[in-house]
Amino acid sequence: MALERFLHLLFPHVCVVCGRLLVSGEDGCCSSCMAGFNPFENSLESEQMLRNVIASRFGKAVLFERGWCRYQFHKKSSLQLALHAMKYEGLYNLGNMFGFELGEWMLSSGGIGDIECIVPVPLHRLKKIERSYNQSEKIAEGIGKSLARPVMRKLLVRKRYTVSQTGLSAEERKKNPEGAFSVPKGVTLRHVLLVDDVVTTGATLAAAASALFEAGVEKVSFAALAIAMKD
Secondary structure, three states: OHHHHHHHHHOOOEOOOOOOEOOOOOEOEOHHHHOOOOEOOOHHHHHHHHHHHHHHHHOOOOOOOOEEEEEEEOOOOHHHHHHHHHHHOOOOHHHHHHHHHHHHHHHHOOOOOOOOEEEEOOOOHHHHHHHOOOHHHHHHHHHHHHHOOOEOOOOOEEOOOOOOOOOOOHHHHHHOOOOOEEOOOOOOOOEEEEEEEEEOOOHHHHHHHHHHHHOOOOEEEEEEEEEEOOO
């Protein structure tokens, strides 16, 4: 990982997936690799998939307003390589790039309604020290630039350290983030866009949304770069 990060510092204008030199207009990933990322055909398809995933585990307990996921995530795919570089190899600029693209897609799919602000799913402070940045914040920044909405990084707080969802069973993933989030008192927001990187079971989004609802937020919408598919 350290070697990969060092090489990207030396050669920042190469594709993180295939290593090809990037051309003008490309950022982080070349157009050929991005073409193989398996995007959803339209926002309604991704929203329905997201609703199905969350409903299968939480029933109607999590009633989110709208949902957007740009890509279908498959293990051992080029998208997994790109997201791994974004999350663990210090290439946070990929988060900005992916977020801006996601925001543009949201706008082109019928608008964002009365969303007031963008809230990234937070890391616990110890995990953020370990990684040095929160990938969801970088994605949210890109979305915010595209949608012209403020990013509120401190609205949602992860008060309990949770282990990584990677490698956990479906039931463990569901329980792992329960009660992990809190929101300061006095929130007067009506509609918040909650942002994560990849949705697997929806447990993290559900727990974070629950904290926002309890604080008085009326509506919560979800946005993520990808939703994990059963391979």
